Amino acid sequence: MTTAGITSRAHPLWLAYILHRLSGLGLALFLPFHFWILALALTDPARLDGFLAFTEIGAVKLAEFGLVFLLAVHMFGGLRLMALEWLPWTPSQKTLAAGATALSFLIATLFLMQAV
Amino acid sequence: MTSQTLSVTIDRGAHGRDVFDVPAYESQTVLDVVSWVQQNADPTLSYRFACRVGMCGSCAMMVNGVPRWTCRTHVSKVVQDGAVQIGPLRNLPVVKDLVVDMDPFFDKWVGAEGVHHGALTRDDPIAAVDETSPARVEANAGIECINCSVCYAACDTVAGNPDYLGPAALQRAWTLLNDAKDEGRLAILDAVSGSGGCHNCHSMGSCTTYCPNELDPMSAIAGLKRETAKSFFRRGR
Amino acid sequence: MLSLRLYMLQRITALLMAPLVLGHLATMIYAIQGGLSAAEILGRTQGSVAWFLFYGLFVIAVSVHGAIGLRTVAYEWGGLKGAALEAFMWVVGVGLFALGARAVWAVTFA
Amino acid sequence: MKLSDIERHDTDILILGTGGAGLFAALHAQQTAPAGTKITIAVKGLIGKCGCTRMVQGGYNVALGGGDTVERHFMDTIQGGKWLPNQDMAWRLCEQAVVRIRELENEVGCFFDRNPDGSLHQKAFAGQTADRTVHKGDLTGIEIINRLMEKVLASGVEKLQEHRAVGLIPTKDRSALAGVLMIDMRTGGFRLVRAKTVLMATGGGPTMYKYHTPSGDKTMDGLAMALRAGLQLRDMEMVQFHPTGLLAGDHTRMTGTVLEEGLRGAGGQLINHAGQRFMFDYDAKGERATRDVVSRGIYAEMRKNNNPDQEGVFISMSHLGTDWVAEKFKGMVKRCADSGFDLAAGKVEVVPTAHYFMGGVVVDVDTRTAMEGLYVAGEDAGGAHGSNRLGGNGVANSTVYGGIAGDTMGRDVAHMTLRDPDEDVLAAEFERAIYPLTRKPDLILPLRKQLQDLMWEEVGVMRTKAGMKRGLEGIAQLSEALMDVGVDASNLAFNLTWHDWLNLRSLCDISEVIAKAGIARANSRGAHYREDFPEDGGLENSDFTVAALENGEVNVTRKPVQFTIVRPGETILPEGEPETLVAAQ
Numbered sequence A: 001m002t003t004a005g006i007t008s009r010a011h012p013l014w015l016a017y018i019l020h021r022l023s024g025l026g027l028a029l030f031l032p033f034h035f036w037i038l039a040l041a042l043t044d045p046a047r048l049d050g051f052l053a054f055t056e057i058g059a060v061k062l063a064e065f066g067l068v069f070l071l072a073v074h075m076f077g078g079l080r081l082m083a084l085e086w087l088p089w090t091p092s093q094k095t096l097a098a099g100a101t102a103l104s105f106l107i108a109t110l111f112l113m114q115a116v
Numbered sequence B: 001m002t003s004q005t006l007s008v009t010i011d012r013g014a015h016g017r018d019v020f021d022v023p024a025y026e027s028q029t030v031l032d033v034v035s036w037v038q039q040n041a042d043p044t045l046s047y048r049f050a051c052r053v054g055m056c057g058s059c060a061m062m063v064n065g066v067p068r069w070t071c072r073t074h075v076s077k078v079v080q081d082g083a084v085q086i087g088p089l090r091n092l093p094v095v096k097d098l099v100v101d102m103d104p105f106f107d108k109w110v111g112a113e114g115v116h117h118g119a120l121t122r123d124d125p126i127a128a129v130d131e132t133s134p135a136r137v138e139a140n141a142g143i144e145c146i147n148c149s150v151c152y153a154a155c156d157t158v159a160g161n162p163d164y165l166g167p168a169a170l171q172r173a174w175t176l177l178n179d180a181k182d183e184g185r186l187a188i189l190d191a192v193s194g195s196g197g198c199h200n201c202h203s204m205g206s207c208t209t210y211c212p213n214e215l216d217p218m219s220a221i222a223g224l225k226r227e228t229a230k231s232f233f234r235r236g237r
Numbered sequence C: 001m002l003s004l005r006l007y008m009l010q011r012i013t014a015l016l017m018a019p020l021v022l023g024h025l026a027t028m029i030y031a032i033q034g035g036l037s038a039a040e041i042l043g044r045t046q047g048s049v050a051w052f053l054f055y056g057l058f059v060i061a062v063s064v065h066g067a068i069g070l071r072t073v074a075y076e077w078g079g080l081k082g083a084a085l086e087a088f089m090w091v092v093g094v095g096l097f098a099l100g101a102r103a104v105w106a107v108t109f110a
Numbered sequence D: 001m002k003l004s005d006i007e008r009h010d011t012d013i014l015i016l017g018t019g020g021a022g023l024f025a026a027l028h029a030q031q032t033a034p035a036g037t038k039i040t041i042a043v044k045g046l047i048g049k050c051g052c053t054r055m056v057q058g059g060y061n062v063a064l065g066g067g068d069t070v071e072r073h074f075m076d077t078i079q080g081g082k083w084l085p086n087q088d089m090a091w092r093l094c095e096q097a098v099v100r101i102r103e104l105e106n107e108v109g110c111f112f113d114r115n116p117d118g119s120l121h122q123k124a125f126a127g128q129t130a131d132r133t134v135h136k137g138d139l140t141g142i143e144i145i146n147r148l149m150e151k152v153l154a155s156g157v158e159k160l161q162e163h164r165a166v167g168l169i170p171t172k173d174r175s176a177l178a179g180v181l182m183i184d185m186r187t188g189g190f191r192l193v194r195a196k197t198v199l200m201a202t203g204g205g206p207t208m209y210k211y212h213t214p215s216g217d218k219t220m221d222g223l224a225m226a227l228r229a230g231l232q233l234r235d236m237e238m239v240q241f242h243p244t245g246l247l248a249g250d251h252t253r254m255t256g257t258v259l260e261e262g263l264r265g266a267g268g269q270l271i272n273h274a275g276q277r278f279m280f281d282y283d284a285k286g287e288r289a290t291r292d293v294v295s296r297g298i299y300a301e302m303r304k305n306n307n308p309d310q311e312g313v314f315i316s317m318s319h320l321g322t323d324w325v326a327e328k329f330k331g332m333v334k335r336c337a338d339s340g341f342d343l344a345a346g347k348v349e350v351v352p353t354a355h356y357f358m359g360g361v362v363v364d365v366d367t368r369t370a371m372e373g374l375y376v377a378g379e380d381a382g383g384a385h386g387s388n389r390l391g392g393n394g395v396a397n398s399t400v401y402g403g404i405a406g407d408t409m410g411r412d413v414a415h416m417t418l419r420d421p422d423e424d425v426l427a428a429e430f431e432r433a434i435y436p437l438t439r440k441p442d443l444i445l446p447l448r449k450q451l452q453d454l455m456w457e458e459v460g461v462m463r464t465k466a467g468m469k470r471g472l473e474g475i476a477q478l479s480e481a482l483m484d485v486g487v488d489a490s491n492l493a494f495n496l497t498w499h500d501w502l503n504l505r506s507l508c509d510i511s512e513v514i515a516k517a518g519i520a521r522a523n524s525r526g527a528h529y530r531e532d533f534p535e536d537g538g539l540e541n542s543d544f545t546v547a548a549l550e551n552g553e554v555n556v557t558r559k560p561v562q563f564t565i566v567r568p569g570e571t572i573l574p575e576g577e578p579e580t581l582v583a584a585q
């Protein structure tokens, strides 16, 4: 009940935290699926091709983009975190947080642009 | 001013919520509002305070869902459309109404070795301390903590992880680690490396954001992570 | 819940993965030019010790990293404790590793 | 609730209160008591988080060389107290403070501010002839109490938090203390704790004044209990007013809280309703005069103005430079800003505010009282300060004597046993505490306000016999009225309103003693100023008041001060010592 108040007043560092967690969760949920598809190369190359062709479809493409985005967000979020924890600390971490997210977004978008 | 009133909702745990109309004044803190209710409207309302000037850290509550020291929170800062909602501090067991049991907070304070480990005695002279030395500056940064538990209430890691020592206790440990007079280095590093230690912190920074004294437990905890990581490579634990 | 050891493992695997992820992303960006096909993937990776090591390391790191990460979330948000929590972590870790190893094997030496 | 519902609990050493005195006693008792001695600490709030030691701003007086000596500290204390202090107690205070500060720094781990060369930084409060006050910024109390608190929490003493002592229960023959009756505030239940030795360190607290600084939990409970137990109380007319308390209206708990002394020291100006500086009309030192003098100056201006819409005077800092003030007095400026006042650029309305109580239980230099098994230290004990406490001597007193009490109890406990309580007294104290639960509930606040106004008007900064007589009558009426006000007894758990009633009960009882002692002293000394007797009555003939309950009546007598170390007009400083070592401001 009281949690709501805190989150509704979320500040940049908390947003960075929740983004990192959700992206990590998303990745962890996606990964088994990703592995399973790749393993099709062993058992059923035709179906793998089927899936890969699938990626040309808009919705799937968006999902793929989402995954890369997750990976980028999570990775830069993670690197941000480790910088925060281990490098002599600068007070401008909010900027750092924002910067990292922006950078990851940039890369993801780049990816998308390349892909189309 | 007295013609105006505030609509004050107070969370009373199992008894639900009560709404009171409280006269508004120019100089009025959230603690004053709560006191007015107890002194004039509902004599059974329970809350805790002592110093009334932000020194004792016993009056913290959730105000509109945010942890705050109530004696130093002017109503005008929190009032929204003439209304305020007040509840007991988060992450601690409620004794009654707005009173929480702070023992877990202090047990963890002690559990983080948050106590001076000295080798000198009263028979020794007072050691010279260079206040500008980096270690002292670092130690000094967290010294004004009033153990109000606001950071502890703000932290979602505490909410999800009952073992987590929490920001204030870990900040105290960091202060001691940097205190040249303290001899408890290994004990502290062990205490903050255990299952409830600093490594549980996700640097979500709510502690630093809400600390009423503008302290920065998040950075203190980062300091602990650094030192424990170093000692991990050196000592292998 | 996170002891120093798990924390370090999580961070070390994260650091390890950073270049791997970048490498993986770069390959992907390069590879999807003109569409993906099973043959294309296999053509690149089949029989390559380098790719085997690359993705093998990736899989090990991600299993360890993901398992520890999910353990934290399961504890904080799911209330999983004690032996159940440890079991959960191991199942996730071993599961991810098994699936990943199979995939890597599939695209390299199978 | 029945008498038989009282839970019974035994311990060896019981400590009431967790200010500097209580916490130090706990640490020292552990060091001196035989192994296996059980130590229990009971407190009205949470350990270390209530009381006034935590609120100490300015600092801790101790002579640490650089020209300053224990002798000089002692002479300042005696002169500041206008020759009324118990000289042996004052001496011990000054002498032991030197040990205690090393203990705080070395064993307890306190941080204190340093000079560039690494030594302790010391400054001078008004009334001191040397830079003597050790401090941590202007939050010295937080540092001292937090460090003590964590030591005590880690030491494993038994904790009875939010336990309010309501009665001292003696043995049948009344010669010794058997135990203390308490209310477990969290449940509303009663607990009788028997102990071989008990330290009372509940810290006085003159909160019966309209404007007051102490924390809300301090309401003279200890002295009221001691009075009922038949103990002698000395110097009870001596209430110290701090000149600059915040004035923010009577609906806020901020009113009365201290604006620090350093503001005046740094050149802060006091401005009256007409916009004029006035302190030089009263004293050559202007705003920098001692607390009692400035308090009286402000009070006189307030009386001259006599305007209910603008009661106080103003403190103004802006001429010193807004930025400089904001930087130098960061904490104070922030505190004012949180309450809606601009200290750095604007002016803030202030009034004298009741700050400290010099009076207290008669004890010996080892904190023993006339009652075997009962020890008293800190603000509850009388004698060390006489008629006026120097800024910085308060926390020194509570920590020094708290430690001594712990040592003394630790040694005495070895040859003491648990005693049986007088069940009649127990029953009476119990009845007294539950009395309001049997009456028809009504508001308590109006009575408390009336008492506070009355004490402020008639037994406050300036006093006359006629005024104090009116005060006494008023107190009697309020006391009676209180007995007609009941408390809703449907839920006694954390029932603050019940405790408000008990607080007011203690305050009424001690207010009466203050007024009677004030009448008994027909001269002016330190904090006690008689408009009808402005002279000091001759230092050679100094005597102190002693109040005690006799046949249910408060009776005040006077006893001559024993000049055991130094006589008025003399000094123990070596010949040729300069009057003051503090550079003139």
Ligand SMILES: Cc1cc2nc3c(=O)[nH]c(=O)nc-3n(C[C@H](O)[C@H](O)[C@H](O)COP(=O)(O)OP(=O)(O)OC[C@H]3O[C@@H](n4cnc5c(N)ncnc54)[C@H](O)[C@@H]3O)c2cc1C
Binding pocket: D016, D017, D018, D019, D020, D021, D022, D042, D043, D044, D045, D048, D050, D051, D052, D053, D054, D055, D056, D057, D058, D059, D060, D061, D163, D164, D165, D166, D201, D202, D203, D204, D213, D214, D215, D217, D218, D219, D221, D222, D258, D355, D356, D377, D378, D379, D380, D391, D392, D393, D394, D395, D396, D398
């Ligand atoms: C705002 C302020 C600033 C001050 N600044 C200075 C300064 O700069 N230098 C200086 O030397 N002095 C200063 N003083 C004075 C100093 O704080 C006191 O002299 C000293 O701390 C008293 O210590 P104590 O241990 O006797 O009492 P306290 O620290 O007041 O502790 C009393 C304890 O007893 C408890 N208690 C009360 N009633 C009961 C009961 N019925 N049952 C159980 N427990 C009870 C209280 O809850 C509290 O824990 C200041 C005081 C105030 C109010």
Ligand code: HEM
Binding pocket: A020, A021, A022, A023, A024, A025, A027, A028, A029, A031, A074, A075, A076, A077, A078, A079, A081, A082, B201, B202, B203, C010, C011, C014, C015, C017, C018, C019, C021, C062, C065, C066, C068, C069, C070, C072, C073
């Ligand atoms: C370069 C790549 C990666 C980096 C740098 C990285 C970094 C991190 C870091 C530092 C944490 C700790 C967060 C904390 O303590 O708050 C973390 C948590 C986590 N990671 Fe990663 N990670 C990476 C890749 C992955 C991948 C591929 C997955 C997919 C399984 C993943 C899943 C998780 C999960 C589930 C968490 C737990 C989230 C939490 O505790 O809030 N990570 N990551």
Ligand code: SF4
Binding pocket: B057, B144, B145, B146, B147, B148, B149, B150, B151, B152, B167, B168, B171, B210, B211, B212, B213, B214, B215, B217
């Ligand atoms: S760090 Fe800040 S919020 Fe946390 S307990 Fe200390 S003062 Fe309160």
Ligand code: F3S
Binding pocket: B154, B155, B156, B157, B158, B166, B167, B200, B201, B202, B203, B204, B205, B206, B207, B208, B217, B218, B221
């Ligand atoms: S809010 Fe909690 S997660 Fe860490 S940064 Fe502060 S302790």
Ligand code: FES
Binding pocket: B049, B050, B051, B052, B053, B054, B055, B056, B057, B058, B059, B060, B069, B070, B071, B072
């Ligand atoms: S009452 Fe002490 S901090 Fe608020």
